[in-house]
Amino acid sequence: MIIECRNLKKTYVADGQAVTAVDDVNLSIAAGDFAIILGHSGSGKTTLLSMIGGLTTPDSGEVLVNGIENWHQSDARLTEMRNQTIGFIFQFASLIPTLTALENILLPLSFGNRKAASSRQARDILAQVGLKDRENAFPAQLSGGQQRRIAIARAFINQPAIILADEPTGDLDEDTEQEILAVFHEYHRQGTTFVVVTHNVHLADSQESPRILHMRKGVLSEENPARTRAA
Amino acid sequence: MQILARQINVLDYALSSLWRRRMKNLSVLLVFTAVIFLVASFQMTTGALTRTAERVLENAPQITLQRMSAGRQVDIPPEYAARLSSIYGISRIVPRVWGYYFDEVTGANLTVMGLATDRMPMGDQLHLALASGSFPGPGSRGSVVLGRAVNDMVQARGSHLLSLFRNDLSMASFEISGVFADATDILTRDLVVMNIDDARDLFRIRGDRATDLCVYVTNPNEINTIARKIADLLPDTRVVTRPQILKTYRVVFGWRSGFGSICLLTALTAFIILAWDKASGLSQEEKREIAILKVLGWQTADILAVRFWESLLVSGISFLVGVTLAFIHVAFFDAALFRPIMVGWSVIFPPFHLVPEMTAQVVLLIFCLSVLPYLAATVIPAWHTASVPADSALSGA
Secondary structure, three states, X not given: OOEEEEEEEEEEEEOOEXXXXXXXXXXXXXXXXXXXXEOOOOOOHHHHHHHHOOXXXXXXXXXXXXXXXXXXXXXXXXXXXXXXXXXXXXXXXOOOOOOOHHXXXXXXXXXXXOOOOOHHHHHHHHHHOOOHHXXXXXXXXXXXXXXXXXXXHXXXXXXXXXXXXXXXXXXXXXXXXXXXXXXXXXXXXOOOEEEEEEOOHHHHHHOXXXXXXXXXXXXXXXXXXXXXXXX | OHHHHHHHHHHHHHHHHHHHOHHHHHHHHHHHHHHHHHHHHHHHHHHHHHHHHHHHHOOOOOEEEEEEEOOEEEOEOHHHHHHHOOOOOEEEEEEXXXXXXXXXOOOEEEEEEEEOHHHOOOHHHHHHHEEEEOOOOOOOOOEEEEOHHHHHHHHHOOOOEEEEEOOOOOEEEEEEEEEEOHHHHHHHOOEEEEEHHHHXXXXXXXXXXXXXXXEEEOOHHXXXXXXXXXXXXXXXXXXXXXXXXXXXXXXXHHHHHHHHHHHHHHHHHHHHHHHHHHHHOOOHHHHHHHHHXXXXXXXXXXXXXXXXXXXXHHHHHHHHHXXXXXXXXXXXXXXXXOHHHHOOOOOOOOOOOOOOOOOHHHHHHHHHXXXXXXXXXXXXXXXXXXXXXXXXXXXXX
């Protein structure tokens, strides 16, 4: 398994009240899976994704990525894992406003193999997300949808084994959404593992053999695993 | 190689980050440069004044003796020198004539010094203080060595002779045999040095008398002891030692510099506190940027390194530019901004040229007072910055 969650639990305190965001979640994702976690706002999807990515510490339980428990490694190794193994697509575009589109895409390479993965590679990905001619634009000069596409391009620049995406098509128009899903489909076909959290139930229709999971009040359940894997 | 490549990438990002916020950084750079310039100018001016005085006084007598009567200085008869010979440790006693000459044409007050250079211990080294020419020898009457201001005055008249009036209004003319070097300006600018017999003739002093006796001692550590013995032996004399004169210069320059430095260090401290406040109170945009970088695989050390390089570049450039401007200010503009504060006391002739002292101590002191506190004020709060939870980027915080 490329990702394995065991008895994951996370509780927040809001307004003096303990709120269980993730409640005893067990999840196994195999390499090459395309897992879609569906759920309403506040169901704990983003918290689960954040724990898988090593950004949030669970109260209890374990997260193993490539067989290594996230929280048993040093901060440096965990950071390296985030840089080399995972590509993040945030709920919001999360671009650095003072960098151009191309510079934002190249950010994950700053401490990696910058020479090997050149600007040309970044331009290729820009072309894939339909923004070939906007490489020198600053985020403020781009629409919300374009910013989202830049963030998606950034997630792919390191050719990560896993993509963790939080509402990746949230504020995109239908045509752009289709373009992005096509990009996902292409990378998935090449073997990239996807874990996507969304409340867009139509997302599942765009991919081959997706695994559909549901998150309700912190509890994860899988929708007929045998059927979704075979679909 | 990987570490080097990583540092180059960090530096690259820091440079581009500085450029992206260029207006803010330029403002910081300008203010910081101005403060460093002022502090450095003060330090260099003080150093230049003290060092110049020390250098000039290197050739001054170790002990100078003046005879006093009714609170006023009077000529010293030759018997006084003979009485001093009973004090053990004195190597040489040389008479000197020192007086002032008011030039009615220019309204300038010249200092006239008559020396017996052949009897002075370092008499053959005196030419080292000159930019050109030589001192009048023992038998060489009718020639003078001039300070730069006096020389300029003579040149402005289109003459090659310095003409002075004796008490009876008869004129004595002197050929110019040398001019003092710039580095000695602080004490020589208004000076006219001549043969002691010429000085006696000019001031109408009896042939065997002098205004001062210059006393040289065998062991410099004994200066104060011998000065005390002289004062006991000749109670009607005023005994001035070279260390006393130097101490007076240091006290005066040090007091003035200290006062100015306190004012400027207050400004520097205020700037550092402002930098600290700015660095510790991160904007939402900066926090978000750090969270994004952490999610994308930047380590806390990388973020600290970026902040370190940014601060080092800003403070380093400010330091270099500030110190360079201070050097130019002191060397080429004679510390024009601080001249009214640092000089202009009664003993020093105001217009003189400063030679700045750039010692390692001065540079290190300014560096420690400026760059190090700025680095601390910006990098330490970056620790808090780097502890921003990375998952805040996911929720758009």
